Amino acid sequence: MNEKTVTFIVDGKEIKARPEQTIMKACDEAGVYIPRLCAFKDLSPFGSCRVCTVKVNGRPQAACTQPVGEGIVVESQTAEIQQIRRNIIDMLFVEGNHxxxxxxxxxxxELQAMAYRLGILAPKFPYMFPVRGVDASHPDIFIDWNRCILCARCIRTSCEIDGKNAYGFIGRGPHKRVATNSSAGLKGTDADVSDKAPANCPVGSLMYKRIGYAVPIGCRLYDKNPIGSDIEMKKTT
Amino acid sequence: MQKPKIATASLAGCFGCHMSLLDIDDRILKLIDLVDFDKSPVDDIKEFTGRCLVGLIEGGCCNEENVRVLQEFRKHCDILISVGDCAIDGGLPALRNGIPLKECLTEAYITGPTVYNPSGKIPSDSEIPLLLDRIYPCHEVVKIDYYLPGCPPPADTLWQALTALLSGKPIDLPYELIKYD
Incomplete structure (x- = not known):
């Protein structure tokens, strides 16, 4: 077994990690939460949303893909980085219909929870009010593209966990969107109610049908505790 | 010394945010000790009687009258606050932003499955404010100083924001009081 560890600094705190870990994984284990949207514990790193941006030795990097290194100095909770994160969340809000x-x-x-955690009262960019559709053709699952933030968690979950290939990206830049792997829409794919993909959607874009509003207001996941508090709880244990 | 004045308005909203203001319960008596209400549906004063410290705006702008009222509030209020999701991002009325206005009116007054309208005309009386092409969030029409999100914002959010402003402190809302639903 490789017992080698590396030591690095996050916001002045010394953290020990295994050399193969990413900055985010190492921080998670040490109880230091780095905000993220596209990164998900059961999926391989993707590095697209950039909410986990940190400065590594002064350079901006995605903490979910950047490996740890001996003696690196990471800044995460600084005013500058938090503002970058706020800007990204703002942009995600205005470019969809949330x-x-x-x-x-x-x-x-998770998008809403991230905005709460970052204390966003209103986005500062102009709303785009894009015209986007809904695919409700499948008996048990639906896609609402108005809410999609292009994190690819559905695409990756379908491939890596469900062992299918039900979703994929089409288009580039502002035209990029999640498409289903069938010209007949969601009903033409092998997507199924037992798939994990809808469960791993951070927003309300890919959803199981007929379970909405099951939990009353006040008892939902992020009503009382900010996103990431489960990771931060580790600090005290 | 004269008490500072508050004005409120509901533009393209449902009055839910005003209901939430009433939901501060008996603290409304404390509020009346602290402020006078000027133009507001709360006291039914229709026109501004003077300068106001705070203007609370519920709802976005869906027609020309909303724009006029909002501009009037900006003129008369030192601090203008967008209260609730409709004022901040258009809210439910903004669901029509992706639909051309003509299509919207045609379905509402002529082709909708439950419409009974023998005249077959879309109402166009000069008394009815003209609809805008889409819903505009308040800050796209005038400068807005603060935002209190929620549908509606919790009564405690409104209370904390108002009492902070009246005592000259910054609005510093705890996690539980920032809600978008």
Missing amino acids: FCMFCEKSGNC
């Missing part, structure tokens, strides 16, 4: 007031995911939504 109607929290009637969304089934509200209270359990």
Whole structure:
């Protein structure tokens, strides 16, 4: 067994890690939460949302993909980095149609929870109000593209966990969106209610049907505790 | 010394945010000790009687009258606050932002499955404010100083924000009081 450890600094705190770990994995184990949206514990790192941006020896890097290194100095909770994160969340809100007031995911939504954690009262960029559709053709699952933040967690879950290939990206830049692997839409794919993909969607974009609003307001995942507090709890244990 | 004045308005909203203000319960008596209400549905004063410290705006702008009222509030209020999701991002009315106005009116007044309208006309009386092409969040029309999100914002959020402003402190909301639903 390789017992080698590396030591690095995050916001002035010394953290020990195994050399093969990413900065995010090492920080998670040490009880230091780095905000993230596309990174997910059961999936391989993707590095697309950039919410986990940290400065490594002064250079911005995605903590979910950047490996640890001996003696590196990582800045995460600085005013500058937090503002970068706020800007990213702001942009995600204005470039979609995020109607929290009637969304089934509200209270359990990671995008919303991230905005709460970062103390965002209103996005500062102009709303784009894009015209996007819904695919409700499948009997048990639906896609609402209005809420999609292009994190690829559905695509990766379908491949890596469900062993399918139900979703994929099409288009580039502002035209990029998640597509289903069938011209007939979701009903033409092998997506199934037992798939993990809908469960791993951070927002209300890929959802199981008929379970909305099951948990009352006040008891939902992020009603009382900010996102990431489960990781930060490790600090005290 | 004269008490500072508060004005409120509901533009393209549902009055839910005003209901949430009433939901501060008996603290409303304390509020009346602290402020006078000027133009507001709460006291039914229709026109501004003077300068106001705080203006609370519920709802976004869906028609020309909303824009006029909002501009009037900006003129008369030192601090203007967007209260609730409709004022901040258009809210439910903004669901029509992806639909051309003509299509919207045609379905509402002519082709909708439950419409009974023998005249077959879309109402166009000059008394009815003209609809805008889409819903505009308040800060896209005038400068807004603070935002209190929620649908509606919790009564405690409104109370904390108002009492902070009235005592000259910054609005510093705890985690539980920032909600978008």
